[in-house]
Amino acid sequence: VVSLRTYFEEPSSEALGDAxxxxxxxxxxxxLDCDTQRALSADCERPSQLADIHAxxxxxxxxxxxxxxxxSHKASWLAQVQGRKAWFLASPSREMPLVREPWEYVEARPExxxxxxxxxxxxxxxxxxxxxATWNLDDFVVGVGWESxxxxxxxxxxxxxxxxxxxxxxxxxxxxxxAARAGYPDVLQSLLEWLGPMExxxxxxxxxxxxxxxxxxxxxxxxxxxxxxxxxxxDGCWHPWALHAAALSGQDATVxxxxxxxxxxxxxxxxxxxxxxxxxxxxxxxxxxALHAAAWSGxxxxxxRLLAAGADASTTIASGAAEAAVTxxxxxxxxxxxxxxxTALHLAARRGHHEVxxxxxxxxxxxxxxxxxxxxxxxxxxxxxxxNSHKK
Numbered sequence: 001v002v003s004l005r006t007y008f009e010e011p012s013s014e015a016l017g018d019a020x021x022x023x024x025x026x027x028x029x030x031x032l033d034c035d036t037q038r039a040l041s042a043d044c045e046r047p048s049q050l051a052d053i054h055a056x057x058x059x060x061x062x063x064x065x066x067x068x069x070x071x072s073h074k075a076s077w078l079a080q081v082q083g084r085k086a087w088f089l090a091s092p093s094r095e096m097p098l099v100r101e102p103w104e105y106v107e108a109r110p111e112x113x114x115x116x117x118x119x120x121x122x123x124x125x126x127x128x129x130x131x132x133a134t135w136n137l138d139d140f141v142v143g144v145g146w147e148s149x150x151x152x153x154x155x156x157x158x159x160x161x162x163x164x165x166x167x168x169x170x171x172x173x174x175x176x177x178x179a180a181r182a183g184y185p186d187v188l189q190s191l192l193e194w195l196g197p198m199e200x201x202x203x204x205x206x207x208x209x210x211x212x213x214x215x216x217x218x219x220x221x222x223x224x225x226x227x228x229x230x231x232x233x234x235d236g237c238w239h240p241w242a243l244h245a246a247a248l249s250g251q252d253a254t255v256x257x258x259x260x261x262x263x264x265x266x267x268x269x270x271x272x273x274x275x276x277x278x279x280x281x282x283x284x285x286x287x288x289x290a291l292h293a294a295a296w297s298g299x300x301x302x303x304x305r306l307l308a309a310g311a312d313a314s315t316t317i318a319s320g321a322a323e324a325a326v327t328x329x330x331x332x333x334x335x336x337x338x339x340x341x342x343t344a345l346h347l348a349a350r351r352g353h354h355e356v357x358x359x360x361x362x363x364x365x366x367x368x369x370x371x372x373x374x375x376x377x378x379x380x381x382x383x384x385x386x387x388n389s390h391k392k
Contacts, residue, residue: 004026004061007026007061008061008063008140024066025060025062025066025067025134025136026059026061027061028058028059047123047125050077050125052148053147053148057144057145057146058078058143058144058145058147059144060078060141060142060143060144060145061141061142061143062083062085062136062141063136063140064138064139064141065135065136066136067101067102067133067136069099070088070090070098070132070133071096071131071133072096072130072132074128074147074148076126076145076146076147076148077124077125077126077145077146078118078124078126078144078145079121079122079123079143079144080118080121080122080124081120081142081143082120082138083120083137083138083139083140083141083142084117084118084137084138084141085117085118085135085136085137085143086102086115086116086134086135086136087116087117087118087132087133087134088105088109088115088132088133088134088135089113089115089116089131089132090110090112090113090114090130090131090132091130091131092129092131094131096131097110097113097133098110099133102133102134102135103135117137118143173209173212176191177211177212179224180212180216180224180228181215181216181218181219182219183216183221183223185221185223185227188227189227192227192228192231209231209239210232210239210240210242210271210275211239211271211275211276211278211282212228212231213228213232213238213241213242214239214241214242214245214281215245216242217245217249217251217258218249218251220246220251220253220254222253222257225242225254225257225258229261233262237262237263237267238262238263240263240267240269240270240290241269241277242263243255243265243267244269244290244331245333246290246302247291247294247299248293248294248296248297248331248333248334249297249333250294250297250301251302252299252301252302255290255305259306263290265290265306265310265311266289266311266315268287268288268289269289269293270330271329277329281332281333282329282330282332283330283331283332283336284327284328284329284330284336285328285330285336286318286327287318287328288317288330288334289311289312289315289344290306291303291311291312291313292315292343292344293334294306294356295345295353296334296335296347296348297334298348298351298355298356300353300355303344303348303356303359303360304359307363313345314343316341316342316343317340317341317342318340318341344356344360345357345360345361
C-alpha cells in the first residue's frame with residue numbers, strides 16, 4: 001500500500017532508471033464521487049454527448065513510462081488534467097492486439113492500431129468494446145472521468161421489453177445500485193415501479209435493497225434514499241450499510257437524515273450471505289460500527305452527530321484469537337481487518353485525525369454548529385456527490 005504523496009514524491013522515473021521505474025498506474029473506478037474529483041475536472045468542459053456516461057467515477061494517476069496493456073470494457077471517457085497520456089486504440093472487430101511495452105507499438109505499430117496523445121484539457125471517449133492501451137509520458141499524469149454501465153440504450157430496451165407483457169424481461173439489483181449511486185431518481189423510480197410495492201412491516205423478510213441504499217448514501221443522494229426507504233428497512237430500522245456508507249464518506253446531512261428515520265448507531269456493517277451486494281463493494285473482514293467508519297475517515301462533524309445520537313465510543317473491533325478468526329462480508333470502502341480491538345478513538349489517533357480525537361474525548365460538544373436533519377432535505381443539491389475518495 002502506498003499513498004499518492006509517497007507515489008509521486010519518490011525520485012523521478014528517469015533518476016530511478018528503467019529497472020526501478022514505478023511498477024503500477026494508480027487507477028480506481030469504484031470510489032466515492034467526491035469534491036476532489038469535481039475540483040480536478042472543473043476546468044474540463046464535458047461534451048453533451050457524454051452526459052449519459054455517469055455510472056462509475058474514474059480517477060487515474062501515474063508516473064512517466066508507466067502503462068496499461070490492451071483491454072476493453074464499457075463506454076468511458078477521461079479528461080486529462082495534468083501531464084500527457086498516449087492512447088493506443090483498436091476496433092472491437094479485430095482480435096485484441098498483443099500486450100507489449102508501449103514504445104514497441106510506436107516503433108512497429110500493429111495494423112489497425114491508432115495512436116492519440118491526450119494533452120491537459122483534452123477529453124478522450126472510448127466506445128464500448130474498443131481495445132485500448134495507455135502510456136504515461138510525463139512524471140505527473142492525472143485524469144478524471146466516468147465509466148458507463150452500458151452503451152446508453154439498455155434502459156430503453158429494458159422498458160420496451162415490458163411494454164407488451166407489463167413486466168420487463170429482467171430486473172437486476174445491479175441496475176438499481178447503479179441508478180442509486182449515480183443519483184438518477186427518475187431511472188431508479190422506474191426500476192422500483194417494476195419491482196412492486198413492499199410493506200415495511202414485514203419483519204420476516206430480509207433486507208431487499210440494503211446495498212443499493214448504501215450506493216445512494218455514499219454519494220449523498222437523499223431523493224434516491226427516499227425512494228429506497230420501503231425496501232431498505234426492517235422492523236423500523238435501516239439496513240446498516242446505509243448509515244455506514246454515509247458516515248465513511250462524510251455525508252453529514254445524509255447521516256442526520258438516516259438517524260432521524262431510525263438508523264441504528266450500534267448496528268455493525270456485516271452483510272448476510274443471503275443479501276446481495278455488487279462484487280466490488282464487499283470483502284471479508286471484521287464488522288465496524290458507523291462511528292468506527294467516520295473516525296477512520298476523519299469526519300469530525302459526523303462523529304459528533306453519531307455521539308449525540310447515542311453511539312457508543314467504547315465499542316471495539318473484533319479482537320482475541322477466537323474472534324479474530326471470524327470474518328464476515330463487510331464493505332470494501334474501508335480496511336477489512338484494520339484495528340482489531342480498537343475503538344473509534346484508536347482509529348482516529350492512528351490516522352492523525354486531531355479534530356476527531358478531540359470530538360471523541362469531549363463528546364458531542366459543538367453539534368449545534370452543524371446542519372440539522374431538517375436542513376438536509378433543503379440542501380440535498382449541495383450534498384449530492386460530496387464525499388472523500390478512498391484508494392483500494
